[in-house]
Amino acid sequence: LIGALGAVIADSLLFTLVKKEVAPELPTQKLSKNPVLRFLWPILGFLIIVSPLPDELGLTFLGISGTRSWKFLLVSFCANFIGIFLLIEVVHRVF
Numbered sequence: 001l002i003g004a005l006g007a008v009i010a011d012s013l014l015f016t017l018v019k020k021e022v023a024p025e026l027p028t029q030k031l032s033k034n035p036v037l038r039f040l041w042p043i044l045g046f047l048i049i050v051s052p053l054p055d056e057l058g059l060t061f062l063g064i065s066g067t068r069s070w071k072f073l074l075v076s077f078c079a080n081f082i083g084i085f086l087l088i089e090v091v092h093r094v095f
Helices: 002-025 029-033 035-050 055-064 069-094
Strands: none
Touching (some): 002 055, 002 069, 055 069
């Protein structure tokens, strides 16, 4: 739980940066009009945060999709918790 909370703090700083600085510069008209992309961006962001890949790409997907801050905090905590738990389980079973 503590690891997930620390990850959420770091992720929230990056999410705020992406949402305020990067997202306004992107052509969001295509993102907001296409219902498939509006649905897929947050899911891809969640999957990337869960994976051992760097979180920045997932945070970018969540930031440009217009995810609200409170939803982001909940998604980020759950994704980081699941990712840390899965990593510990894999290492425990292998070694």
